[in-house]
Amino acid sequence: MSDVDLGLDVHHTSLSVADLDAQLAWYQHALGLHEIVEEYQLDEPAVRTVVLQSRSGVRLELIERAGATRSRAHTDPLDAASTLGFGHWAVSVRDLDTAFAAIVAAGGREVWPPADAVRPGSRFAYVKDPEDNLIELIQPPAR
Template identity: 65%
Template sequence: MTDSRPFSAAFHHVSISVADLDAQQRWYQEALGLDEVVECFELPEPPVRTTVLRGSGGLQVELIERAGSGRVREFDDPLDASRDRGYGHWAIAVDDLAHAFAHLTEAGGTPVWPPAPAVRPGARFAYVKDPEGNLIELIEGPHAD
């Protein structure tokens, strides 16, 4: 019989397939401050290289480069991404949305949606794309007055 008790779960990392591991690693290290290289892995067949990066706040991103990979299609924004099933974007909490949005776009990210009010009262959000077109949502929670 299967144990039906709930289990404890916590976010571990997001994995992003990339065309250029070295360039994307530099961008994520510089733009998001993911300075710690947790692990690197390489396979000869299929030709795959991976790097897991971690920031001081615990955020982890795994970048995977596979020779010959391609993008099925690029999304213009998160509403466009919702046309296809599966993952459309990943999101990070930030304490200063305007600063984070400006910093990421100045670092080579593409602005998608500028900072705007979110559904949750007092919260705000924005979207950017990394240099390879992957959507990242920035979320600033409501601030106490």
């Protein structure tokens, strides 16, 4: 095990999607990821990518590859934990109830409504984007 400080920080999360244009529009509208910081396209294999960024610096890369398939959609985070790999994407929000309501109003689907989290003072909820990807919303404790 290394004790070296690698200066790790989250750069971006990548999400494979079936319809890049629809998911791009949804994430811009529902989560406020308005800034496009990078776009890329390959002809072979047919791949298109867009990296979105929020005002606070959160980045999400959307990747569309022709012919990509999903092995199965997960019903909730506990179901997602039944298969190996990433199960959901988690973001911090200032006001959980407002964020949850806005995302659901924008076409996100409710999975678990806002509730108290394990960490005292924290709250969380889960939603799905239009392609069934799980997103956890976390409201940290007030300072």
